Amino acid sequence: MKELNNYDRAASMFYANKKLNSFPISSWDHSGPNFDQICKDFDDLRFLKNLAQANRWSYRNTFDKELIEKEEVILVTDPELKIVYATNNVFKMNGYTLNKIKGKNPKIFQGEETSSKITATIAKAVKNREPFEAIILNYRKDGSTYNCWIKGEPIFNKKGKIVNFIAFEREVA
Template sequence: MAILKQPMKEYDNAAYRYYGPSDLKMLPLMSWDVYGLYFDTLCKNYEDLVSLKRLSDQNKWMDVPNLNKALIENELVILVTDVKQKIVHATQNMVAMNGYLPHEVKGRRPTMFQGADTNEKDTFEIRKALKNQSPFEAVVLNYKKDGTAYNCWIKGGPIFDTSGELVNFIAYEKVVA
Protein backbone atom coordinates (compact mmCIF):
# COMPACT_ATOMS: atom_id res chain seq x y z
CA MET A 1 0.00 0.00 0.00
CA ALA A 2 2.88 2.37 0.66
CA ILE A 3 3.85 2.00 -2.99
CA LEU A 4 0.52 3.56 -4.08
CA LYS A 5 0.71 6.53 -1.72
CA GLN A 6 3.29 8.51 -3.69
CA PRO A 7 1.59 8.17 -7.14
CA MET A 8 -1.77 9.06 -5.59
CA LYS A 9 -0.28 12.16 -4.00
CA GLU A 10 1.24 13.13 -7.35
CA TYR A 11 -2.13 12.55 -9.04
CA ASP A 12 -3.90 14.73 -6.47
CA ASN A 13 -1.32 17.50 -6.89
CA ALA A 14 -1.52 17.35 -10.68
CA ALA A 15 -5.33 17.38 -10.61
CA TYR A 16 -5.31 20.37 -8.27
CA ARG A 17 -2.91 22.28 -10.53
CA TYR A 18 -5.06 21.48 -13.59
CA TYR A 19 -8.45 22.31 -12.09
CA GLY A 20 -7.24 25.05 -9.77
CA PRO A 21 -9.41 26.34 -6.98
CA SER A 22 -12.69 25.64 -8.83
CA ASP A 23 -15.62 24.13 -6.99
CA LEU A 24 -15.62 21.08 -9.26
CA LYS A 25 -15.64 17.76 -7.44
CA MET A 26 -12.42 15.80 -7.64
CA LEU A 27 -12.51 12.04 -8.08
CA PRO A 28 -10.07 9.65 -6.47
CA LEU A 29 -8.16 7.61 -9.04
CA MET A 30 -9.39 4.36 -7.50
CA SER A 31 -13.02 5.23 -8.30
CA TRP A 32 -12.62 5.57 -12.07
CA ASP A 33 -14.35 2.26 -12.61
CA VAL A 34 -17.47 3.59 -10.85
CA TYR A 35 -17.28 7.29 -11.70
CA GLY A 36 -15.70 7.11 -15.14
CA LEU A 37 -18.78 8.53 -16.84
CA TYR A 38 -18.89 11.48 -14.45
CA PHE A 39 -15.19 12.13 -15.01
CA ASP A 40 -15.66 11.99 -18.80
CA THR A 41 -18.56 14.44 -18.54
CA LEU A 42 -16.50 16.70 -16.31
CA CYS A 43 -13.61 16.73 -18.77
CA LYS A 44 -15.87 17.41 -21.75
CA ASN A 45 -17.63 20.27 -20.01
CA TYR A 46 -14.70 21.84 -18.17
CA GLU A 47 -13.93 24.28 -21.01
CA ASP A 48 -17.58 25.37 -21.11
CA LEU A 49 -17.57 25.98 -17.37
CA VAL A 50 -14.41 28.08 -17.65
CA SER A 51 -15.88 30.08 -20.56
CA LEU A 52 -19.17 30.63 -18.72
CA LYS A 53 -17.29 31.73 -15.59
CA ARG A 54 -15.25 34.17 -17.70
CA LEU A 55 -18.47 35.51 -19.29
CA SER A 56 -20.09 35.97 -15.87
CA ASP A 57 -17.00 37.78 -14.58
CA GLN A 58 -16.73 40.05 -17.65
CA ASN A 59 -20.40 40.99 -17.48
CA LYS A 60 -20.41 41.17 -13.67
CA TRP A 61 -23.43 38.89 -13.28
CA MET A 62 -25.26 39.68 -10.06
CA ASP A 63 -26.45 36.12 -9.44
CA VAL A 64 -24.31 33.43 -11.01
CA PRO A 65 -26.46 30.34 -11.59
CA ASN A 66 -25.20 26.90 -10.58
CA LEU A 67 -23.72 26.07 -13.96
CA ASN A 68 -21.93 22.96 -12.66
CA LYS A 69 -25.22 21.37 -11.66
CA ALA A 70 -27.01 22.36 -14.88
CA LEU A 71 -24.25 21.26 -17.22
CA ILE A 72 -22.67 18.29 -15.50
CA GLU A 73 -25.29 16.77 -13.21
CA ASN A 74 -28.39 17.52 -15.28
CA GLU A 75 -26.63 17.41 -18.67
CA LEU A 76 -28.51 20.47 -19.91
CA VAL A 77 -27.45 22.50 -22.91
CA ILE A 78 -26.76 26.11 -21.90
CA LEU A 79 -27.24 29.01 -24.30
CA VAL A 80 -26.34 32.57 -23.33
CA THR A 81 -27.39 35.53 -25.45
CA ASP A 82 -26.68 39.22 -25.28
CA VAL A 83 -29.50 41.69 -24.67
CA LYS A 84 -30.37 41.65 -28.40
CA GLN A 85 -30.75 37.85 -28.15
CA LYS A 86 -27.68 37.04 -30.22
CA ILE A 87 -26.00 33.86 -28.98
CA VAL A 88 -22.70 34.60 -27.25
CA HIS A 89 -22.13 31.15 -25.74
CA ALA A 90 -23.40 27.65 -26.44
CA THR A 91 -22.15 24.58 -24.62
CA GLN A 92 -20.38 21.78 -26.47
CA ASN A 93 -23.10 19.25 -25.58
CA MET A 94 -25.45 21.07 -27.96
CA VAL A 95 -24.09 19.04 -30.87
CA ALA A 96 -25.64 15.89 -29.36
CA MET A 97 -29.02 17.64 -29.04
CA ASN A 98 -29.35 19.25 -32.45
CA GLY A 99 -26.20 18.67 -34.50
CA TYR A 100 -24.92 22.25 -34.35
CA LEU A 101 -21.42 23.04 -33.15
CA PRO A 102 -21.22 26.03 -30.80
CA HIS A 103 -19.28 28.17 -33.28
CA GLU A 104 -22.05 27.62 -35.86
CA VAL A 105 -24.67 29.31 -33.68
CA LYS A 106 -22.68 32.16 -32.14
CA GLY A 107 -23.90 35.53 -33.35
CA ARG A 108 -27.23 34.07 -34.45
CA ARG A 109 -30.59 34.17 -32.68
CA PRO A 110 -32.15 31.08 -31.02
CA THR A 111 -35.03 31.39 -33.50
CA MET A 112 -32.67 29.63 -35.93
CA PHE A 113 -33.82 26.35 -34.36
CA GLN A 114 -37.49 27.00 -35.18
CA GLY A 115 -39.29 25.90 -38.32
CA ALA A 116 -42.58 25.50 -40.12
CA ASP A 117 -44.34 23.50 -37.39
CA THR A 118 -43.02 25.44 -34.40
CA ASN A 119 -46.01 26.66 -32.39
CA GLU A 120 -46.29 30.45 -32.70
CA LYS A 121 -48.11 30.65 -29.34
CA ASP A 122 -45.14 29.11 -27.52
CA THR A 123 -42.62 31.39 -29.19
CA PHE A 124 -44.83 34.43 -28.54
CA GLU A 125 -44.86 33.61 -24.80
CA ILE A 126 -41.06 33.36 -24.80
CA ARG A 127 -40.67 36.66 -26.67
CA LYS A 128 -43.08 38.32 -24.22
CA ALA A 129 -41.07 37.03 -21.24
CA LEU A 130 -37.81 38.25 -22.80
CA LYS A 131 -39.31 41.68 -23.49
CA ASN A 132 -40.53 41.87 -19.88
CA GLN A 133 -37.17 40.56 -18.60
CA SER A 134 -38.98 37.67 -16.91
CA PRO A 135 -38.13 33.99 -16.50
CA PHE A 136 -39.89 31.52 -18.77
CA GLU A 137 -40.32 27.79 -19.30
CA ALA A 138 -41.73 26.10 -22.39
CA VAL A 139 -41.54 23.09 -24.65
CA VAL A 140 -40.94 24.17 -28.23
CA LEU A 141 -40.77 22.16 -31.44
CA ASN A 142 -37.27 22.88 -32.73
CA TYR A 143 -35.31 21.54 -35.67
CA LYS A 144 -31.91 19.89 -35.79
CA LYS A 145 -29.25 20.83 -38.28
CA ASP A 146 -30.38 17.95 -40.49
CA GLY A 147 -34.00 19.20 -40.45
CA THR A 148 -35.33 16.60 -37.99
CA ALA A 149 -37.87 17.98 -35.52
CA TYR A 150 -37.50 17.49 -31.77
CA ASN A 151 -39.29 18.75 -28.66
CA CYS A 152 -37.03 21.05 -26.70
CA TRP A 153 -37.71 21.93 -23.06
CA ILE A 154 -36.36 25.41 -22.44
CA LYS A 155 -36.09 27.22 -19.13
CA GLY A 156 -34.59 30.67 -19.29
CA GLY A 157 -34.49 34.16 -18.04
CA PRO A 158 -32.61 37.42 -17.74
CA ILE A 159 -29.23 37.95 -16.13
CA PHE A 160 -28.49 41.30 -14.53
CA ASP A 161 -25.15 42.79 -13.60
CA THR A 162 -24.23 44.04 -10.15
CA SER A 163 -25.73 47.46 -10.91
CA GLY A 164 -29.07 45.92 -11.91
CA GLU A 165 -28.70 46.38 -15.69
CA LEU A 166 -29.75 43.59 -18.04
CA VAL A 167 -26.61 42.08 -19.60
CA ASN A 168 -27.56 38.60 -20.85
CA PHE A 169 -30.27 36.01 -21.14
CA ILE A 170 -29.60 32.38 -20.24
CA ALA A 171 -31.49 29.29 -21.35
CA TYR A 172 -31.21 25.69 -20.19
CA GLU A 173 -32.38 23.15 -22.74
CA LYS A 174 -32.90 19.43 -23.22
CA VAL A 175 -34.74 17.10 -25.54
CA VAL A 176 -38.04 15.78 -24.17
CA ALA A 177 -40.45 13.19 -25.51
Protein backbone atom coordinates in the same frame (compact mmCIF):
# COMPACT_ATOMS: atom_id res chain seq x y z
CA MET B 1 1.65 10.59 -19.00
CA LYS B 2 0.52 14.19 -19.47
CA GLU B 3 -2.94 12.91 -20.52
CA LEU B 4 -3.23 10.91 -17.30
CA ASN B 5 -2.27 13.95 -15.23
CA ASN B 6 -4.94 16.01 -17.02
CA TYR B 7 -7.46 13.24 -16.49
CA ASP B 8 -6.63 12.98 -12.80
CA ARG B 9 -6.99 16.75 -12.42
CA ALA B 10 -10.34 16.84 -14.26
CA ALA B 11 -11.67 13.79 -12.41
CA SER B 12 -10.54 15.22 -9.08
CA MET B 13 -12.38 18.50 -9.77
CA PHE B 14 -15.48 16.62 -10.87
CA TYR B 15 -15.64 14.26 -7.91
CA ALA B 16 -14.60 16.84 -5.29
CA ASN B 17 -18.18 17.78 -4.35
CA LYS B 18 -19.76 14.37 -4.95
CA LYS B 19 -20.73 11.99 -2.17
CA LEU B 20 -19.46 8.65 -3.41
CA ASN B 21 -19.88 5.30 -1.71
CA SER B 22 -17.25 3.78 -3.94
CA PHE B 23 -14.22 4.97 -5.83
CA PRO B 24 -14.50 5.80 -9.53
CA ILE B 25 -12.85 3.39 -11.91
CA SER B 26 -9.43 4.81 -12.61
CA SER B 27 -8.48 2.56 -15.51
CA TRP B 28 -7.84 4.54 -18.68
CA ASP B 29 -9.59 1.80 -20.69
CA HIS B 30 -12.86 2.38 -18.85
CA SER B 31 -12.61 6.10 -18.17
CA GLY B 32 -11.01 7.31 -21.39
CA PRO B 33 -14.22 7.63 -23.42
CA ASN B 34 -15.70 9.92 -20.75
CA PHE B 35 -12.53 11.96 -20.38
CA ASP B 36 -13.24 14.18 -23.39
CA GLN B 37 -16.72 15.01 -22.13
CA ILE B 38 -15.42 15.81 -18.64
CA CYS B 39 -12.83 18.15 -20.17
CA LYS B 40 -15.46 19.84 -22.35
CA ASP B 41 -17.77 20.29 -19.38
CA PHE B 42 -15.02 21.94 -17.35
CA ASP B 43 -14.08 24.15 -20.30
CA ASP B 44 -17.75 25.22 -20.48
CA LEU B 45 -17.89 25.91 -16.74
CA ARG B 46 -14.69 27.93 -16.92
CA PHE B 47 -16.00 29.98 -19.86
CA LEU B 48 -19.33 30.65 -18.13
CA LYS B 49 -17.54 31.74 -14.96
CA ASN B 50 -15.33 34.10 -16.97
CA LEU B 51 -18.34 35.48 -18.85
CA ALA B 52 -20.12 36.10 -15.55
CA GLN B 53 -17.10 37.94 -14.17
CA ALA B 54 -16.53 39.98 -17.33
CA ASN B 55 -20.17 41.11 -17.46
CA ARG B 56 -20.40 41.52 -13.67
CA TRP B 57 -23.43 39.26 -13.38
CA SER B 58 -25.46 39.58 -10.22
CA TYR B 59 -26.64 36.06 -11.10
CA ARG B 60 -25.37 33.42 -8.68
CA ASN B 61 -25.10 30.00 -10.30
CA THR B 62 -22.10 27.73 -10.75
CA PHE B 63 -23.89 25.73 -13.50
CA ASP B 64 -22.44 22.45 -12.19
CA LYS B 65 -25.81 20.87 -11.50
CA GLU B 66 -27.40 21.86 -14.81
CA LEU B 67 -24.46 20.97 -17.03
CA ILE B 68 -22.87 17.98 -15.31
CA GLU B 69 -25.67 16.32 -13.34
CA LYS B 70 -28.69 17.14 -15.53
CA GLU B 71 -26.70 17.33 -18.80
CA GLU B 72 -28.64 20.40 -19.89
CA VAL B 73 -27.45 22.63 -22.68
CA ILE B 74 -26.69 26.15 -21.47
CA LEU B 75 -27.19 28.88 -24.05
CA VAL B 76 -26.28 32.52 -23.40
CA THR B 77 -27.31 35.46 -25.58
CA ASP B 78 -26.60 39.15 -25.46
CA PRO B 79 -29.47 41.59 -24.73
CA GLU B 80 -30.36 41.64 -28.47
CA LEU B 81 -30.74 37.84 -28.36
CA LYS B 82 -27.63 37.03 -30.38
CA ILE B 83 -26.01 33.82 -29.18
CA VAL B 84 -22.69 34.48 -27.44
CA TYR B 85 -22.15 31.00 -26.03
CA ALA B 86 -23.57 27.49 -26.01
CA THR B 87 -22.13 24.59 -24.09
CA ASN B 88 -20.48 21.82 -26.08
CA ASN B 89 -23.36 19.42 -25.51
CA VAL B 90 -25.53 21.52 -27.83
CA PHE B 91 -24.05 19.45 -30.68
CA LYS B 92 -25.34 16.22 -29.13
CA MET B 93 -28.85 17.69 -28.82
CA ASN B 94 -29.26 19.33 -32.22
CA GLY B 95 -26.16 18.88 -34.37
CA TYR B 96 -25.01 22.50 -34.25
CA THR B 97 -21.61 23.62 -33.02
CA LEU B 98 -21.05 26.96 -31.32
CA ASN B 99 -19.20 28.22 -34.41
CA LYS B 100 -22.34 27.69 -36.54
CA ILE B 101 -24.76 29.44 -34.18
CA LYS B 102 -22.68 32.14 -32.52
CA GLY B 103 -24.06 35.59 -33.37
CA LYS B 104 -27.40 34.17 -34.51
CA ASN B 105 -30.80 34.35 -32.85
CA PRO B 106 -32.06 31.17 -31.11
CA LYS B 107 -34.88 31.17 -33.67
CA ILE B 108 -32.36 29.27 -35.79
CA PHE B 109 -33.67 26.17 -34.00
CA GLN B 110 -37.30 26.83 -34.96
CA GLY B 111 -39.14 25.83 -38.09
CA GLU B 112 -42.42 25.48 -39.89
CA GLU B 113 -44.14 23.35 -37.24
CA THR B 114 -42.91 25.34 -34.24
CA SER B 115 -45.87 26.73 -32.30
CA SER B 116 -46.35 30.45 -32.86
CA LYS B 117 -48.33 30.58 -29.61
CA ILE B 118 -45.36 29.27 -27.62
CA THR B 119 -42.87 31.52 -29.43
CA ALA B 120 -45.14 34.51 -28.70
CA THR B 121 -45.24 33.58 -25.01
CA ILE B 122 -41.44 33.34 -24.91
CA ALA B 123 -41.07 36.62 -26.85
CA LYS B 124 -43.38 38.39 -24.40
CA ALA B 125 -41.37 37.13 -21.40
CA VAL B 126 -38.11 38.23 -23.04
CA LYS B 127 -39.54 41.64 -23.90
CA ASN B 128 -40.74 42.06 -20.30
CA ARG B 129 -37.39 40.82 -18.98
CA GLU B 130 -39.09 37.96 -17.12
CA PRO B 131 -38.12 34.30 -16.61
CA PHE B 132 -39.99 31.71 -18.66
CA GLU B 133 -40.31 27.97 -19.02
CA ALA B 134 -41.71 26.19 -22.07
CA ILE B 135 -41.56 23.10 -24.23
CA ILE B 136 -41.15 23.96 -27.88
CA LEU B 137 -40.73 21.99 -31.08
CA ASN B 138 -37.23 22.69 -32.38
CA TYR B 139 -35.34 21.53 -35.44
CA ARG B 140 -31.95 19.84 -35.56
CA LYS B 141 -29.37 20.81 -38.13
CA ASP B 142 -30.41 17.78 -40.22
CA GLY B 143 -34.04 18.99 -40.26
CA SER B 144 -35.45 16.43 -37.84
CA THR B 145 -37.56 17.73 -34.95
CA TYR B 146 -37.35 17.35 -31.19
CA ASN B 147 -39.24 18.69 -28.20
CA CYS B 148 -37.05 21.06 -26.25
CA TRP B 149 -37.70 22.06 -22.65
CA ILE B 150 -36.35 25.57 -22.10
CA LYS B 151 -36.01 27.49 -18.87
CA GLY B 152 -34.82 31.01 -19.64
CA GLU B 153 -34.22 34.17 -17.71
CA PRO B 154 -32.59 37.56 -18.02
CA ILE B 155 -29.25 38.20 -16.36
CA PHE B 156 -28.57 41.60 -14.87
CA ASN B 157 -25.26 43.09 -13.88
CA LYS B 158 -24.60 44.41 -10.40
CA LYS B 159 -25.92 47.83 -11.45
CA GLY B 160 -29.27 46.34 -12.54
CA LYS B 161 -28.67 46.60 -16.30
CA ILE B 162 -29.58 43.58 -18.43
CA VAL B 163 -26.41 42.10 -19.91
CA ASN B 164 -27.41 38.62 -21.06
CA PHE B 165 -30.17 36.06 -21.28
CA ILE B 166 -29.53 32.48 -20.25
CA ALA B 167 -31.46 29.35 -21.17
CA PHE B 168 -31.18 25.84 -19.82
CA GLU B 169 -32.37 23.32 -22.38
CA ARG B 170 -32.82 19.59 -22.80
CA GLU B 171 -34.62 17.28 -25.16
CA VAL B 172 -37.82 15.80 -23.73
CA ALA B 173 -40.25 13.19 -24.96
